[in-house]
Every structure is written in structure tokens, then in C-alpha cells.
Amino acid sequence: MRNAAARIALLLAAVTHGAATADTASGQVLFQQKCAACHTIGEGDRIGPDLHDVGARRERAWLMRFVTDPQAMIAAGDPVAVRLYERYNRIVMPNLALDDTQASALLAHIDEVSRQHPASVAVGVATAPMPAPALRSPQSAILYGFIAATLLIVTVFVWVARSTRDPATVDTHRAYALRRVLFMAGLVCAITVLALTLPRTPYVQAATTPDRVIHVTARQFEFLFSDVAVDSTGDLLNVATSDRITVAADTLVEFRVTALDVNHGFGVYGVDRQLLAQTQAMPGYVNRVRVHFREPGHYPVLCLEYCAAGHHLMRAGITVE
Amino acid sequence: MRTIDTQTALWMAVTFILFPVLALLGITMRTVQAGGLEAMAGWFYPLMTLHGVGMVGVWYVAAMGCAASVLARHVAPSPLIGRIALAGTVIGVLMLLACVLLGRFAAGWYFLYPLPLHGEWPLWSAVLFLASLTVLGATWLVWSLDLLRAIAARFTLAQALGWHYLRGQTEPVLPPSLLIVTVSLIAGIAALVSAVIVIVLFALELLTGTSSDALLMKNLTFFFGHTLVNLSMYLGVALAYEILPDYAGRPWKTNPVVVVSWNTVLAIVLLAYLHHLYMDFAQPGGLQYLGQVASYASALPAAIVTIFGALLLVYRATMRWNLASILLFAGLAGWAIGGIGAVIDSTISANTRLHNTLWVPAHFHTYMLAGLVFLIAGYFAHLARPAATADASPRRDRTIALLLVGGAYGFFAMFYLAGAWSIPRRFAAYPAELAHGATTAGIAAAFATLFLAGFLYYALDTVRQWRTATRTD
Amino acid sequence: MRTAWPGLLLTLLLTLAPDAPGHADTGFGIGGGQALPDIRLELGDGSNALLSELAGQQPLLLTFFYRRCTGVCTPFLSLLHDATARVGGAGSDYHILALSFDEADTLQDLRSQAAALGLADTAGWSFATTTPAQLRLITGALGFEARPAAQPGQFDHAALLAAVRQGQLIDRMTMAAGRSDLRRLHALVRELRGEFIPVLPRPGRMALGCFRFDARTGLILPDWGLLLLAAPALGSLGALALLFVRSGPPR
Incomplete structure (x- = not known):
């Protein structure tokens, strides 16, 4: 909610030419480039703390020092800096290489947004632990099939092990005949499974058109949805993005997924909180994955490729109505 | 000859010291995921990196060390190169420990490009990590080349690959273990060359700022990662071929079927890694389908021939069951079970639901822990126990086996269940929607502790038996 | 809340077009993506649509231009013409609309622009x-901006090309003067x-890649980097040749 509002504010600032001061406008740019991946202004903690009203919580001089060289402050043992470092998983804030003017612009922007909008907790993120869901197909078929195969293997091994209580000479010719049969059976089985599964790949077939195309840009540690492609960090200034979208029920959506920094995994979970589809988000490439959203409900998106300290916090949400 | 030579004993010592420590890191990770050990939460990803690289490395060198000791029964590897391999490995491990423990390096064991250059850790730790891999890679490459040289001194390439059996000749006799070691070493050299290319491209970026293609790096990374793990497993299987016949009292010889199956593995194994890139939709479709076909094709012949061969060897044999033979036999079962999990995951349409969920650690822990670790532990047990006292305490052997098997499979079951539930792998903490992931993590930690207790019991007992045996010699 | 887009669009409409006519909010998208305002056009042949x-x-x-532009308009339209001619399908698979954003442009200007590009028929x-x-509705919806420039009759603007399918914006590109992003x-x-x-092209210097997209031919071509994938196997074969051929076994 707040996110969208902030972006509308940015757009308004851009289209009405100078409604905001130059200071906060460049602060907005800096925030988007250097801070937004780890901090929000009023949407709760991410990798680092929520910066809503941080100007009221800390002294200006402290903020200026921290923003320009956080690592030196931790090294110098500043009590507040060290406490924050301990509290946020001992992840050191990188040095942003800002000069004093830029740092001021950044703080002015945070103050401006804090003043205009009250803080709110992000929508669509469950906070209380949820009970385990019933296993859905095809995951259930995979698990039960695997258990059946395992039991078969264990039975055969146990049976062979117990046979050693009653030693005898084994007719190797008969055994080799059995091996031939088993090998042929295995071969037929493998070819059958190949024939059944190879046509059911998740890769997009050219002949069909999706109902909707949504571009997804991943970076440490957020997913950004947009109507048009984002090819570089610079594009983020011209393109409206959000980490939450709504789509109509029974819609075939094509996600075009890329990454700006490292590899990420775009994993779409169903309303039953089990994987529905996924593709990798890779810098330099666009992977497109199609998802047919049939049921209304909340579809969480999680990062499925390890991407450093905030990996497990990187998420987005799709609401189907 | 049943006594352990010094070098194998040293590899055994490396394994017995490093494995419990690395396993403890793994248990810590599962505990953190379960919501315990809050103070360690910030260390999750560095520990994960250390656990991953450490385990892959330890069991690779253990398998290579055992392979070298098997080879020494038939050909003559250089003792000097063996010592260099040990020294290089120790130096590499120390560098690795420094970059993770001092620099909190945490790019994961396969350090997928360009993550090492974009993390919250200092650049020096990434450089040290790459340097440690360079030391390890170079050492292992030299070691692999020397082992192949030793084979080449007695066999032609065609003989080492058993091709003369296809023509109906049985001379010179080629033990199956030698055939498998040859195949594994050839694949291993390719894997290590691939690792060298990855490291060179990283160095290029560090030194000149020239970036690399993420898809290319991913292909190269999984080429070496997958192949290295895969061939460690094969080296373990070679151990079973070598010593299981001693316990069954029957021969397990090379024949044309064995030759064909392992040559098929050699032809296909370098293509199987493609199944790691199924979710990279930009990879050309043809390679994806090739990945699935190659994965099936590399699993089928070797597994059917080896598993069937092992079962036939033991079936109604005058089997001498002790810890060594139990572990070898259970290790082959673990390989088969983990293999089923792997084949399921290498099916593209299943992979879209399983990729990077806990199903992945589920299957590789099955064939690494209940497969490779059991096989190597069985081999060490075999070497450490002189034949005369081999059946000294069936009760103790059974206790150890029960702790190991029970602990391991309880631990795996939680991974498989969580994988089917789409719980992502490599998450330091689970979101509220996936809170059941934390429950399975807690149960898994308990089972893993049981396993670790069993392993420590096994290691102490093995060392004690070995010392008793050397004293009486 | 629903998606940000309706809110965003609404805000834009309120800000940019307080005097917008009635059908401003009757977009014709079907999938719930960003629907474009259904504006009324006067075409070069004098008809309305x-x-x-x-x-x-x-x-x-959809792209924007004005006849008197001394900057990016004509070169960009010409690049677009070239691209559509190479790719083919204009008129059968898709339609191209060049919309003037200069109030001074007349029907005659539209026709002369088309003729200048050889696109009259x-x-x-x-x-x-x-x-x-x-x-204002359509430029607002597509994020196209043009401001009067210092020289009289000229505008400061970048070229914009929007791809619309089923009434929804599916992608958009901008090209500033002096830059050409043919890809x-x-x-x-x-x-x-x-x-x-x-x-996607990557910024900065890059070592060998797997594939590259050739904009002219539209082919995705294998790049030299693919050879690196063969290097491990070749390295292994080379090592085998050296080891086994050199130290021939005692027969």
C-alpha cells in the first residue's frame, strides 16, 4: 500500500516538474538505488530496520556519520551501531560511498516520506505460524511413488541378506537370465517414463498467447513486478514497480523473469502453500514461465536460489481475485 | 595384506576428525531452522557454506584415498604424490576455514557466479575462498593424473576400460574396481578442468573487471560440482566391488556386461549435469531434454548391473557379516534409494516442483551419507580389523549399524517430507506459511544427532581395533 | 488492496487530465494488466478510429512523433520501419501506429511524414x-514525456515504443537521442x-558468452563461450592421450 503510494508520489514529482525539492527527488533516486533492497520506510523491517521516522529516533549527526561510513562506526564500537549490528543478524551495512550532500538528500527523503505517510505493516504476509497443509498432487504422487520404490529396495536387500542364513550354490546362468529380464524391464520402464514426462515440460510453447504478461525483476533481496521490462538498475527510476500484484481468477499469466545482480529463483507457491511453478532469475537472461491462476487466494512468491544473507526474507505476493 | 598403510591411515584420520565437526555444523543448521540456537542464526549461511564444501571435499578425498589404496594392490601410485595430495588438501582446508570463520564467507558450496562478488562478506574472503579452491583443485588434478599414470603403466587405455572383455579375452585380468576407478578418474579430470576454468573467469573479473556470462558459469559450475560428487560415489562403489567378495566367499569379476555398463557411464556421465539447469529456461530446450535422457541413461546400466551383481554375490552365500560387510551392503542400498530420489528429481516435469526444495538435500544426503559414507566406513572397518578378530563382537557391530542406519534414514525422511511440501532448501528461517518446515528440521536434528553418536562410536571402535591389530603385528 | 496499477492510473488521470472525457477509464484490457485509455484518433487519410x-x-x-522534429523522431521511425521490414508481418500480424504529440501537426503533416519514410501506402x-x-491520457498511461525545448517549435523528448497485445501494454522501450538500442x-x-x-545485453566488458542475439537477423547465435563447455572433456582426453600413449604398458 505504502509502496505504491511512494511510487505514485515519485511519479507525481516527476510529471509535475519540481513539485518536490531537488533535494528529496535525488534522495528518492538514491534510496531506490542504494537502500530499498534492505530497508523500507514504514513497511516493516527487511534485512535492516524500517527507517520510518528514523530522523526523529536518532540525532542528525549520528545519522550522517552512520550513512556515510557504517562500518567505521561498528569498528569504533559505537553502542547504537553495535546493537543494530547484533540485532540484524550481524550483517554489516555496506559502505554506500555517499558524500555529505547525498547523505543529506537521502535523509531528507526519508523524513519527507515519513511525514507524508504513517507507517503500516506490509499486507499479505502471514505473521502467525500456519499449520502444515495436506500434500497436493503432483507432490504427493512423487513422495508416495518414492516411498514405494524405497520399500521395494529395502525388501529385496533384507530378503537377500536373510538368504545368507541358508547358504547354497546359485545357478549363475539363471541369475544372468533374470538380470536380462530386469534390465529390459528397467529399460522399458525408463523409456515409458521418458515418453510420458518429456512432453510435460514447463517451457513456454510458442503457439499460445497468455492473458497477461508481467515482468519480474529480482535483486538482493526483493522481487519487483512491473508492466514493462526492467533491464538495468537505472530503469527502476522510470518504471513503476511493486512487490505485490493482483490478477483476475482463471488467468494465464506469463512472468518474464530476470535479475539485476546475482541468480535468484522465482518460486510461485499455490494457495495450498506448495510449489506451483518456478524459474531462475538470472542476470543477462529473461526466463519466462507461465502460471494459470485458477483459484482465488494468496499466492506467495519466495526466492528459490540462495542469494546471500537476506535470501529467506526475499518474497513477493500475488493475489488472485 | 590387511594392515593399513600409513597414507590410508592418514586419510582415515582426516575423515574421522573433519566429518564429525562438519556433521555438527549440519545439525546446528537444522536446529537453527527449527528455531533453536538463536545466537547462531546469523552464522547459518557461513556454516552452510563450510558444511557443503567441507563434506563434498572430505568424502571426495576419502574416496580418492581409498581408491588409491585399492589401486596400490594392483598398480603402483607414487607415494610422493600421495603425500602432496594430503598436504595440499590440509592447506586448502585451513584456507577454507579462515575465509569462512574469519571472513564469514557464505556463497554456498558451489559459489554460483556472481554471488561471491556480491555478498555481505569482505572481498578478501571471496578471494581466499577461490584461492583455497585453486589449491584443492590443482592438488586433486595432480593426484588424479598420477593415479591414471599408475594405471597406464600396466594397462593400455583399451585394457583399463575393459574393452578386451568385449572380444572374449580375459587377459590381462582387470578387476572391476580398476575399471570403475579409471572411468571415475577420467570424468574427475574433466570436472577439475571445469573448476579451473570457473576460477580463471572469476580471477579475470577480479583483476580486469571483465564480467562473465551467468549461464555459461552456471553450466561450468554444475559440470564440475555434479561430476565431482557423482564420481566420488562411483569410487565408493569400486570399494564394494573390491572387498565384498572377501566376505561373500565368491568372486565378483569383470565381464562384458560390467564393461558395457561402466563404459556407458563414461560416455554419458558428463552430460548428466544438465539436469541442474532445468529451471534456467534460457538454456536451449534440446539440452534440457538431453539432460533428462542422459540422467536416466547414466543411472540405469550401472545401477542395475552393480546392484544386481552385489545382490547375486550375497544371495545364499556363506556370508561373513560384520560391521564392514553390513556397511558395504547397506551402502549399496543407500545408493539405490538415493538414486531413485535423484532420478525423480532429474525428471523435468517433477523438477519444477522439487528444484531447490529440501528434496534436493534429501536425495544427495541419501546417496552420500547412506551410500558413500557407509561404503567408505565399511572399507575403513575392513582395513582396521584383522581377519582373526573380525567377528569379535556382533552385538557391538549391530548397535553401531543400527544407530547409523536408524539415525540416517530418520534424518532423510524429514528432508523428503519437507521437499514434497515444497519447503525451500537453504533457508535460515522459514516464513509463517511454511512453519511446518521448522518442525521437520527439529526432528531431523534429533535423528542426525543419533547418527553422529553412531559414527563417533564407529570411529573410536575402528581406531581402537586398528591400534590393537598394529600392536599384535 | 488490489494491484497498484488502478490506483496509479487513477492518480495519473486525476493529475494529468482533469478535463478528461467520459471514456477515459474504460480501458479495453482483458487480463487485468495495464489497459490503455481508448482514445479517439484522426488518421492520415482523414478517417476516425x-x-x-x-x-x-x-x-x-505504438510510438510518438511530430513532423517538425529535428531530433530523434525521423531516425527512430526509420529504424522502426527498417526493423518491421526485416521482421515482416506488419499489417498481417501486428499494426504500427505513429501518433503525433504536436498540436501543430495537420493531416497534411501526417501524410508528408509517411511519404518521407516511404510508408505512404x-x-x-x-x-x-x-x-x-x-x-495527455495516452502519454500519461505510457509514461511518455515531452517538454518544449529552447528552440521554437521543438520538444525535448526520447523516442518511445510500446507493445500492446489484447489491449494491454506488454512491454515498452525508450531510446534517447544519440543512442540506438537496436536489440x-x-x-x-x-x-x-x-x-x-x-x-539481454549486459553493461560493461564481458568475457565469452553462451549466446548472443543478432538484432539484424533475429537469430540467437551460439557464442564462443560455448566452446569452454567442451574444454573439460577435451582436457580430459588430452591428459589420457599423454598418459597412456607416452607410457605404453609392458606387453
């Missing part, structure tokens, strides 16, 4: 004008013919 009539039947490439191309209010341009045109380009 709604945007939905052009974009409803066929995918649409080319199928699939339309040149059009619209009213200032309607123009994006060709990729957008190919998109409307059902082709998809998965390879």
Missing part, C-alpha cells in the same frame, strides 16, 4: 493525431510475431 479498433484486432506497436502503418486532452527495438517487434528473445 478508436485506439481499441486498431489494438483490439491485432497487436499494436505501406500496409500496417497508421499515422494519426488526437486531441490534446486525449493525448530492444527488434526484440519488441519480434515479440508481436510470437518470438521471444531471452538474452
Whole structure:
């Protein structure tokens, strides 16, 4: 909610030419480039703390020092800096290489947004632990099939092990005949499974058109949805993005997924909180994955490729109505 | 000859010291995921990196060390190169420990490009990590080349690959273990060359700022990662071929079927890694389908021939069951079970639901822990126990086996269940929607502790038996 | 809340077009993506059409220009013409609309612009004008900006090309004066013919890649980096040759 509002504010600032001061406008740019991946202004903690009203919580001089060289402050043992470092998983804030003017612009922007909008907790993120869901197909078929195969293997091994209580000479010719049969059976089985599964790949077939195309840009540690492609960090200034979208029920959506920094995994979970589809988000490439959203409900998106300290916090949400 | 030579004993010592420590890191990770050990939460990803690289490395060198000791029964590897391999490995491990423990390096064991250059850790730790891999890679490459040289001194390439059996000749006799070691070493050299290319491209970026293609790096990374793990497993299987016949009292010889199956593995194994890139939709479709076909094709012949061969060897044999033979036999079962999990995951349409969920650690822990670790532990047990006292305490052997098997499979079951539930792998903490992931993590930690207790019991007992045996010699 | 887009669009409409006519909020998208306002167009041949009539039947490439532009307009239209001619399918698979954003442009200007590009009778191309209010709607929705420049009659602006399918914006590119991003341009045109380009150019110097997209031919070509994938196997074979051939075994 707040996110969208902030972006509308940015757009308004851009289209009405100078409604905001130059200071906060460049602060907005800096925030988007250097801070937004780890901090929000009023949407709760991410990798680092929520910066809503941080100007009221800390002294200006402290903020200026921290923003320009956080690592030196931790090294110098500043009590507040060290406490924050301990509290946020001992992840050191990188040095942003800002000069004093830029740092001021950044703080002015945070103050401006804090003043205009009250803080709110992000929508669509469950906070209380949820009970385990019933296993859905095809995951259930995979698990039960695997258990059946395992039991078969264990039975055969146990049976062979117990046979050693009653030693005898084994007719190797008969055994080799059995091996031939088993090998042929295995071969037929493998070819059958190949024939059944190879046509059911998740890769997009050219002949069909999706109902909707949504571009997804991943970076440490957020997913950004947009109507048009984002090819570089610079594009983020011209393109409206959000980490939450709504789509109509029974819609075939094509996600075009890329990454700006490292590899990420775009994993779409169903309303039953089990994987529905996924593709990798890779810098330099666009992977497109199609998802047919049939049921209304909340579809969480999680990062499925390890991407450093905030990996497990990187998420987005799709609401189907 | 049943006594352990010094070098194998040293590899055994490396394994017995490093494995419990690395396993403890793994248990810590599962505990953190379960919501315990809050103070360690910030260390999750560095520990994960250390656990991953450490385990892959330890069991690779253990398998290579055992392979070298098997080879020494038939050909003559250089003792000097063996010592260099040990020294290089120790130096590499120390560098690795420094970059993770001092620099909190945490790019994961396969350090997928360009993550090492974009993390919250200092650049020096990434450089040290790459340097440690360079030391390890170079050492292992030299070691692999020397082992192949030793084979080449007695066999032609065609003989080492058993091709003369296809023509109906049985001379010179080629033990199956030698055939498998040859195949594994050839694949291993390719894997290590691939690792060298990855490291060179990283160095290029560090030194000149020239970036690399993420898809290319991913292909190269999984080429070496997958192949290295895969061939460690094969080296373990070679151990079973070598010593299981001693316990069954029957021969397990090379024949044309064995030759064909392992040559098929050699032809296909370098293509199987493609199944790691199924979710990279930009990879050309043809390679994806090739990945699935190659994965099936590399699993089928070797597994059917080896598993069937092992079962036939033991079936109604005058089997001498002790810890060594139990572990070898259970290790082959673990390989088969983990293999089923792997084949399921290498099916593209299943992979879209399983990729990077806990199903992945589920299957590789099955064939690494209940497969490779059991096989190597069985081999060490075999070497450490002189034949005369081999059946000294069936009760103790059974206790150890029960702790190991029970602990391991309880631990795996939680991974498989969580994988089917789409719980992502490599998450330091689970979101509220996936809170059941934390429950399975807690149960898994308990089972893993049981396993670790069993392993420590096994290691102490093995060392004690070995010392008793050397004293009486 | 629903998606940010309706809110965003609404805000834009309120800000940019307080005098917008009634059908401003009757977008014609179907999937719930960003629907474009259905503006009324006056075409170069003097006829009238709604945007939905052009974009409803066929995918649409939409760009803005003005006749007197001494900057990016004519070169960009010419690049677009070149791209559509190479890719093919204009008129059959998709339609191209060049919309004037200068109130001073007349029907005669539209026709002379088309003629200057050799597009006077080319199928699939339309040149059009619209009213200032309607123009603000469509430029607002697509994020197109033009400001009066220092020289009289000129505007500061970048070229914009929007791809519209089923009435929804599916992608957009901008090209500033003096920069030519042929890859994006060709990729957008190919998109409307059902082709998809998965390879993005990366900023900065890059070592060997796997594939590259050749904008001119539209082919995704293997690059030298693929050879590196063969290197491990070749290295292994080389090692075997050295080890086994050199130290021939005692027979």
C-alpha cells in the first residue's frame, strides 16, 4: 500500500516538474538505488530496520556519520551501531560511498516520506505460524511413488541378506537370465517414463498467447513486478514497480523473469502453500514461465536460489481475485 | 595384506576428525531452522557454506584415498604424490576455514557466479575462498593424473576400460574396481578442468573487471560440482566391488556386461549435469531434454548391473557379516534409494516442483551419507580389523549399524517430507506459511544427532581395533 | 488492496487530465494488466478510429512523433520501419501506429511524414493525431514525456515504443537521442510475431558468452563461450592421450 503510494508520489514529482525539492527527488533516486533492497520506510523491517521516522529516533549527526561510513562506526564500537549490528543478524551495512550532500538528500527523503505517510505493516504476509497443509498432487504422487520404490529396495536387500542364513550354490546362468529380464524391464520402464514426462515440460510453447504478461525483476533481496521490462538498475527510476500484484481468477499469466545482480529463483507457491511453478532469475537472461491462476487466494512468491544473507526474507505476493 | 598403510591411515584420520565437526555444523543448521540456537542464526549461511564444501571435499578425498589404496594392490601410485595430495588438501582446508570463520564467507558450496562478488562478506574472503579452491583443485588434478599414470603403466587405455572383455579375452585380468576407478578418474579430470576454468573467469573479473556470462558459469559450475560428487560415489562403489567378495566367499569379476555398463557411464556421465539447469529456461530446450535422457541413461546400466551383481554375490552365500560387510551392503542400498530420489528429481516435469526444495538435500544426503559414507566406513572397518578378530563382537557391530542406519534414514525422511511440501532448501528461517518446515528440521536434528553418536562410536571402535591389530603385528 | 496499477492510473488521470472525457477509464484490457485509455484518433487519410479498433484486432506497436522534429523522431521511425521490414508481418500480424504529440501537426503533416519514410501506402502503418486532452491520457498511461525545448517549435523528448497485445501494454522501450538500442527495438517487434528473445545485453566488458542475439537477423547465435563447455572433456582426453600413449604398458 505504502509502496505504491511512494511510487505514485515519485511519479507525481516527476510529471509535475519540481513539485518536490531537488533535494528529496535525488534522495528518492538514491534510496531506490542504494537502500530499498534492505530497508523500507514504514513497511516493516527487511534485512535492516524500517527507517520510518528514523530522523526523529536518532540525532542528525549520528545519522550522517552512520550513512556515510557504517562500518567505521561498528569498528569504533559505537553502542547504537553495535546493537543494530547484533540485532540484524550481524550483517554489516555496506559502505554506500555517499558524500555529505547525498547523505543529506537521502535523509531528507526519508523524513519527507515519513511525514507524508504513517507507517503500516506490509499486507499479505502471514505473521502467525500456519499449520502444515495436506500434500497436493503432483507432490504427493512423487513422495508416495518414492516411498514405494524405497520399500521395494529395502525388501529385496533384507530378503537377500536373510538368504545368507541358508547358504547354497546359485545357478549363475539363471541369475544372468533374470538380470536380462530386469534390465529390459528397467529399460522399458525408463523409456515409458521418458515418453510420458518429456512432453510435460514447463517451457513456454510458442503457439499460445497468455492473458497477461508481467515482468519480474529480482535483486538482493526483493522481487519487483512491473508492466514493462526492467533491464538495468537505472530503469527502476522510470518504471513503476511493486512487490505485490493482483490478477483476475482463471488467468494465464506469463512472468518474464530476470535479475539485476546475482541468480535468484522465482518460486510461485499455490494457495495450498506448495510449489506451483518456478524459474531462475538470472542476470543477462529473461526466463519466462507461465502460471494459470485458477483459484482465488494468496499466492506467495519466495526466492528459490540462495542469494546471500537476506535470501529467506526475499518474497513477493500475488493475489488472485 | 590387511594392515593399513600409513597414507590410508592418514586419510582415515582426516575423515574421522573433519566429518564429525562438519556433521555438527549440519545439525546446528537444522536446529537453527527449527528455531533453536538463536545466537547462531546469523552464522547459518557461513556454516552452510563450510558444511557443503567441507563434506563434498572430505568424502571426495576419502574416496580418492581409498581408491588409491585399492589401486596400490594392483598398480603402483607414487607415494610422493600421495603425500602432496594430503598436504595440499590440509592447506586448502585451513584456507577454507579462515575465509569462512574469519571472513564469514557464505556463497554456498558451489559459489554460483556472481554471488561471491556480491555478498555481505569482505572481498578478501571471496578471494581466499577461490584461492583455497585453486589449491584443492590443482592438488586433486595432480593426484588424479598420477593415479591414471599408475594405471597406464600396466594397462593400455583399451585394457583399463575393459574393452578386451568385449572380444572374449580375459587377459590381462582387470578387476572391476580398476575399471570403475579409471572411468571415475577420467570424468574427475574433466570436472577439475571445469573448476579451473570457473576460477580463471572469476580471477579475470577480479583483476580486469571483465564480467562473465551467468549461464555459461552456471553450466561450468554444475559440470564440475555434479561430476565431482557423482564420481566420488562411483569410487565408493569400486570399494564394494573390491572387498565384498572377501566376505561373500565368491568372486565378483569383470565381464562384458560390467564393461558395457561402466563404459556407458563414461560416455554419458558428463552430460548428466544438465539436469541442474532445468529451471534456467534460457538454456536451449534440446539440452534440457538431453539432460533428462542422459540422467536416466547414466543411472540405469550401472545401477542395475552393480546392484544386481552385489545382490547375486550375497544371495545364499556363506556370508561373513560384520560391521564392514553390513556397511558395504547397506551402502549399496543407500545408493539405490538415493538414486531413485535423484532420478525423480532429474525428471523435468517433477523438477519444477522439487528444484531447490529440501528434496534436493534429501536425495544427495541419501546417496552420500547412506551410500558413500557407509561404503567408505565399511572399507575403513575392513582395513582396521584383522581377519582373526573380525567377528569379535556382533552385538557391538549391530548397535553401531543400527544407530547409523536408524539415525540416517530418520534424518532423510524429514528432508523428503519437507521437499514434497515444497519447503525451500537453504533457508535460515522459514516464513509463517511454511512453519511446518521448522518442525521437520527439529526432528531431523534429533535423528542426525543419533547418527553422529553412531559414527563417533564407529570411529573410536575402528581406531581402537586398528591400534590393537598394529600392536599384535 | 488490489494491484497498484488502478490506483496509479487513477492518480495519473486525476493529475494529468482533469478535463478528461467520459471514456477515459474504460480501458479495453482483458487480463487485468495495464489497459490503455481508448482514445479517439484522426488518421492520415482523414478517417476516425478508436485506439481499441486498431489494438483490439491485432497487436499494436505504438510510438510518438511530430513532423517538425529535428531530433530523434525521423531516425527512430526509420529504424522502426527498417526493423518491421526485416521482421515482416506488419499489417498481417501486428499494426504500427505513429501518433503525433504536436498540436501543430495537420493531416497534411501526417501524410508528408509517411511519404518521407516511404510508408505512404505501406500496409500496417497508421499515422494519426488526437486531441490534446486525449493525448495527455495516452502519454500519461505510457509514461511518455515531452517538454518544449529552447528552440521554437521543438520538444525535448526520447523516442518511445510500446507493445500492446489484447489491449494491454506488454512491454515498452525508450531510446534517447544519440543512442540506438537496436536489440530492444527488434526484440519488441519480434515479440508481436510470437518470438521471444531471452538474452539481454549486459553493461560493461564481458568475457565469452553462451549466446548472443543478432538484432539484424533475429537469430540467437551460439557464442564462443560455448566452446569452454567442451574444454573439460577435451582436457580430459588430452591428459589420457599423454598418459597412456607416452607410457605404453609392458606387453
